[in-house]
Amino acid sequence: MKVYKTQDVRNVAILGHGGCGKTTLVEAMANVTGVTKRMGKVADGNTISDYDKEEIKRKFSISTSIVPIEWRFWKINLLDTPGYMDFTGEVEEALSVADGAIIVISGKAGVEAGTERAWDFCEKYEIPRVFFVTDIEDDNADYMKIIEDLRNLYGKKIAPFHLPVKENGKFTGYVNVVKMMGRRCTDDGNKFDDVALEDMNLSDELKAELDPCREALNEAVAETSEELMNKYFDGEEFTLDEIIDALRQNVNEGSVVPVQCGSGLENISIENLVKTCVEFLPSPIRDNVKIFGKDPRTDKEYNVDYDSRRPFSAYVFKTIVDPFIGRYSLIKVCSGTLKNDMTIYNYEKSTEEKMSRLYLLRGKDAIEVPEINAGDIGAIAKLTNTATGDTLSLKNDPLVFEKFEISAPYTYKAYQVENKGDMDKAAQGLQKMMEEDRTLKSFNDKENHQMLLYGMGDQHLDVAVSKLLAKYKVQINLTKPRVPYRETIRAKVEVRSKYKKQSGGHGQYGDVAMEFEPSGDLEKPYIFEERVVGGAVPKNYFPAVEKGIAESVDRGPLAGYPVVGVKATLFDGSYHPVDSSEMAFKTAARQAFKEAFLKAKPTLLEPIASLSVLVPDSYTGDVMGDLNKRRGRVLGMNPAGGGKTVVEAEIPLGQLYGYSTDLRSMTGGRGSYSYTFNRYEQAPSDVQEKVIAENANADE
Numbered sequence: 001m002k003v004y005k006t007q008d009v010r011n012v013a014i015l016g017h018g019g020c021g022k023t024t025l026v027e028a029m030a031n032v033t034g035v036t037k038r039m040g041k042v043a044d045g046n047t048i049s050d051y052d053k054e055e056i057k058r059k060f061s062i063s064t065s066i067v068p069i070e071w072r073f074w075k076i077n078l079l080d081t082p083g084y085m086d087f088t089g090e091v092e093e094a095l096s097v098a099d100g101a102i103i104v105i106s107g108k109a110g111v112e113a114g115t116e117r118a119w120d121f122c123e124k125y126e127i128p129r130v131f132f133v134t135d136i137e138d139d140n141a142d143y144m145k146i147i148e149d150l151r152n153l154y155g156k157k158i159a160p161f162h163l164p165v166k167e168n169g170k171f172t173g174y175v176n177v178v179k180m181m182g183r184r185c186t187d188d189g190n191k192f193d194d195v196a197l198e199d200m201n202l203s204d205e206l207k208a209e210l211d212p213c214r215e216a217l218n219e220a221v222a223e224t225s226e227e228l229m230n231k232y233f234d235g236e237e238f239t240l241d242e243i244i245d246a247l248r249q250n251v252n253e254g255s256v257v258p259v260q261c262g263s264g265l266e267n268i269s270i271e272n273l274v275k276t277c278v279e280f281l282p283s284p285i286r287d288n289v290k291i292f293g294k295d296p297r298t299d300k301e302y303n304v305d306y307d308s309r310r311p312f313s314a315y316v317f318k319t320i321v322d323p324f325i326g327r328y329s330l331i332k333v334c335s336g337t338l339k340n341d342m343t344i345y346n347y348e349k350s351t352e353e354k355m356s357r358l359y360l361l362r363g364k365d366a367i368e369v370p371e372i373n374a375g376d377i378g379a380i381a382k383l384t385n386t387a388t389g390d391t392l393s394l395k396n397d398p399l400v401f402e403k404f405e406i407s408a409p410y411t412y413k414a415y416q417v418e419n420k421g422d423m424d425k426a427a428q429g430l431q432k433m434m435e436e437d438r439t440l441k442s443f444n445d446k447e448n449h450q451m452l453l454y455g456m457g458d459q460h461l462d463v464a465v466s467k468l469l470a471k472y473k474v475q476i477n478l479t480k481p482r483v484p485y486r487e488t489i490r491a492k493v494e495v496r497s498k499y500k501k502q503s504g505g506h507g508q509y510g511d512v513a514m515e516f517e518p519s520g521d522l523e524k525p526y527i528f529e530e531r532v533v534g535g536a537v538p539k540n541y542f543p544a545v546e547k548g549i550a551e552s553v554d555r556g557p558l559a560g561y562p563v564v565g566v567k568a569t570l571f572d573g574s575y576h577p578v579d580s581s582e583m584a585f586k587t588a589a590r591q592a593f594k595e596a597f598l599k600a601k602p603t604l605l606e607p608i609a610s611l612s613v614l615v616p617d618s619y620t621g622d623v624m625g626d627l628n629k630r631r632g633r634v635l636g637m638n639p640a641g642g643g644k645t646v647v648e649a650e651i652p653l654g655q656l657y658g659y660s661t662d663l664r665s666m667t668g669g670r671g672s673y674s675y676t677f678n679r680y681e682q683a684p685s686d687v688q689e690k691v692i693a694e695n696a697n698a699d700e
Contacts, residue, residue, distance in 0.1 A: 012101065022104045066360075088456055111150060114669070128282060130281065147216065158478075159216065159220035247280065248349035329383045348400065359600070371528070406438050412455070490602075530570040546589075549568045557602070619671060633651070
């Protein structure tokens, strides 16, 4: 593949709901531009972008894949992203380097939750976009309903470019609403012959649909300038040049969003979409987008803006760590030109590496290239000290870009390695998977003696388990995590405990009188004090007594959870000049702690989380009702714009298990949530009884 100039590159993310046809569309675009001679199919597991064994098995995208295609004088880097919510991190990585987007809509399914989510992402990252309605040949496809739904959601910026024409139930062509010219399919399906509208034999039904499409297009054009708005209100027709000029400028800015149609599966009208990517979606150089990097030596900011004349810099937006295809750092060159014989520098890791080969990835295939210009996407192999989010530059001209923030995972489960001897192997495999996927996290919860795996949802965690087995030959099993309860006391008690043991020779003797009471500080496990008088317990045994308390609070007597908020005071005791020892006093203190704890009105504390749930306004009632069932306390609702509301609540952390799945079910996949730990508070008596009984059975 030849080297392209910045202005001739298009970086386009393919977005949409899971199963809407994104990968099939990418396959069709690759086919029509000559990358492949025969289209692969998702069902057959032979597409370019879904090459991972897990993707082939499950028949949907899990990771973002890059498929560069060439059309005439341009190169288009297609970023095929997953559609399911559990793999949102992959979408965000793609959007961190995309300059435009195609939002795919299934003509059969219409506007779905993933469609709206894709739009929200484009709004958040200010990415120009185009809608492409696929499966248009299907009997159940309803293009006009989709246009209506899009305009209801997003207003007058929706501009229908096409109106499909069906004859005898078969897709035979379309009306180009911009040029008001008919186009009829030729035998090979992808090519079209221009025909006059009157020659297309438009049905009355189609004529009735054409007027609203033209009106919608005119409204979108009129919104782009005051001059065109005045002309529109005066009832004057726009010229073709006025329409095209207004569309080109405003699609680039995101203030007009075209809608086209075709079929990825049947490879119909795909070249039109390729042409739209080139003519209407921007190159990396955009007037309204500025790329700033900081010189770490001086903290001075520089505006690099994909300028090939500046020194080299690049941002690592994704890492692939695969035992079969190797390790690649995927980059977008932000300034200068990257050549395969350069020495590059990672300032954050203080690592300088001499490059030998530079690649473009097309699915799993690595294509070697001599150089990559600013704005283009490529891959570097075997950068062992470079991670996703790092900046690469030159040692004498270092630059650092701000790291791209990615969604945090909130769904978690405990996991155990099936074969205990595979613990290290599992840890290494998960570490490599976390380098690839920043929304996957592994955490050792030492307090509750469990390993936790965090992800974006249950499906994400299931895929991680399957990948770990397939790639690294380690089986882990997921279970419901142990809620991090705490134990404390509510009353003040005094106890005396003596540890005495005689077995020939020196014996063991330790005697303590202690007072236990609530400390009032739930941030600390315990506070230890002493007020012994007269040397009843020698000072050199005080540390042993405290050590006994410190060991006791790790696992409380009530249900085996860590203890907090206890004040222990040693006020009396006795010792034996020969048999007393540190071990004896430590044991006596542990005995005293257990006895006192069970007498001092022990109670379980449950973790309370501050929860924020973002949902469309129409679902707020369902969400609040569900939170009440989970013992949540709704604190308020705040409008979030775009017909959405943030429901703020406090909820026991244990009640959030399975919430991701339930929230998606309640809201049709349109709800999302986040939470942070807030505090501990006393658990209700029925919860305490259940937890204590469960732990008693576990101990048995």
